[in-house]
Amino acid sequence: MTRKLPYSPGDIFAVPLRDHGYALGVVARADGKGIVLGYFFGPRVESLEGLPQVRALEANSAIKICRCGDLGLIREKWPVVGRVESWDPAQWNVPEFCRNGDTRVVYDGDSLAISREERLDSRECRLLPQDGLEGTGFVEIKLTRLLGA
Incomplete structure (x- = not known):
């Protein structure tokens, strides 16, 4: 039996940073088996209370794009806070990645294989x-560093 995931492509979620505040992320793809392609954004958001409409995020403004585990989303540690307006997966492509400094890796847009x-x-x-496949904690640490204090 397949369980319903608490997120879907096009959802916007908040990633708690290790010092204070949140970064925002967008689920661009999900394989349904625990892997998400996430686009992540600054600037730092101090509170989710009264969070303005966050549906206007654009893929080309991402500060980080990665394949990561979905544990933060499943456990709702990374709460879904909105949805990209007029979601179109073609606007949120699966980029090519670099492995070991000299290998281009291309993933399938549906399966993320x-x-x-x-x-x-x-x-x-x-x-x-x-x-690479990044864990929830690694993503939080990396975004904390990218967004500074």
């Missing part, structure tokens, strides 16, 4: 998001 890997010049590879 690897569709191909190929060697890439290291200078080009550095321009891509880092490949």
Whole structure:
């Protein structure tokens, strides 16, 4: 029996930062088995109380894009706080990622499974998001660092 997930592509969620406040994220894709492609945004939001309408986020404004586990969403530690207005997955693509400094990794847009890997010049590879599957805590720490105090 498949259980209903408490999130879906297009949902906006809040990620608690390790010092104070929150970053916002968007579920761009989900494989239904625990992996989410998330787009993450600043600036830091101090409180979810009276959070303004957050539906106007745009993919090209993300400060971080990664594949991550959905435990924060499942346990509602990363609460869903809204939905992208006029959700269109084509506007929130699955980017190519860089692995080990010289390998381009391309994921399938539906299953988030690897569709191909190929060697890439290291200078080009550095321009891509880092490949890997990040845990909830790692994402929180990374966003805390990116958004500073």
